[in-house]
Amino acid sequence: MAAFFERIWAYISTFFASYNWLNDTLDILLVAFFIFFIVRLVRDSRAEQLVKGIAVLGILYLLATLLNLTTVKYLLKAVFDNGLIVLVVIFQPEIRRALEQAGHSRAGIFRVFDGFNQVDSAAIIEQWHKAIDATAAALMILQKQKMGALVVMERTTRLGEIIRTGTTIEAEPSADLIANxxxxxxxxxxGATIIRDGMICAAGCILPLTDNLQISRELGTRHRAGVGMSENSDAVVIILSEESGIISVAVGGELTRNYTQESLVKMLEDTILWNDKETKRIKKSKKKGKGEEG
Structure with missing residues (x-):
């Protein structure tokens, strides 16, 4: 038993003797971050089941190697050799969304530029308040008239491709304008109306439809377009049903329903405004400024 522990200690000592604390630690951290990023990408998405399937195939390949199952090993190796290209084609939307999220990250080097836009950001927050209130009020008007609506509130993922499918407006938001x-x-x-930085940016825009089979058949094209838009970006999409008058919100491919004017305003403010660290900081600094003035 003593010899066993001596061998373990010798192995640990050898490992740390050759361990480069700077390079190896950085290497481990980067690999850990990459694995974490991949897990976040596939979690709660259609890629999750595929990853489980790949893990099963990996275990089978290991067993085939250990048991010397030549034919099985050859077939599995062929699958792994050619599978990467197939995966890139099948999961292009997920990969694109992951790269967009990485590009719009608020962490690290991107925060260097935050200080230059502090005043503008504060003004945009005020503009978003107007847009949220105007949208909620417009939906109440349309609800009474039994008309539908589809409003997309852009966040960090830029929707230039979607905006180009409609008519550019660039207008101050108001309940009457949105209702009209x-x-x-x-x-x-x-089509859909796009709101960017609290301003009405475009209308009559065409959104991508979801292929999620779990969406109820009772929901129409507006709802499928709203969910599809939220799957392909981090936008918040508000849908008003023409038939039932129910207000729904799609975020991250998930649809929540039965909002009132008050609950809709609160949900949009929590999601678009105070869900971001920078806007929280600006809100806190504004309160501090008001206190100093008093």
Whole structure:
């Protein structure tokens, strides 16, 4: 038993003797971050089941190697050799979304530029308050008139491709304007209205439809478009059903329903404004400034 522990201690000593604390630690941290990023990418997505399947194939390949099952090992090796290209094609939307999220990260080097936009960010927050209030009020007007609506609130993922499918507006948000856009005889009422930085950016835009089979068949094209948009970006999508008058919100591919005007305003403020560390900091600094003035 003593010899066993001596061998273990000798192995540990040898390992740390050759361990480069700077390079090896950095190497381990980068690999750990990459694994964490991949786990976040596949979790709660259609890729999750595929990853489990790949893990099973990996175990089978290991067993085939240990048991010297030549044919099985050859077939599995062929699958792994050619599978990467197939995975890139099948999961292009997930990969694209992951790269967009990485590009819009608020961490690390990207925070160097935060200080230059502090005043602008504070102004945008005020503009977002106006847009949220106007949207909620417009939905109440449309709800009474039994008309539908589809509003996309852009966050960090830029929606230039979607905006180009519609008509550019660039207008100050108001309940009357938003309601008029979705009036059932208006030329732009069938598409989505995009709100960027608290301003109405475009209307009549075409959104990608979800292929999620779990979406209820009772929900129409507006709901499928709203969920599809939220799957392909971090946008918040508000849907008003023309048939039932129910207000729904799609975020991250998930649909929540039955919002009132008050609960919708609170949800949008929590998601768009105070869910971001920078806006929390600005809010806190504004309160501090008001206290000093008093």
């Amino acid at each position: 856009i979705f009036f059932n005889k208006a030329p732009l009422h069938d």
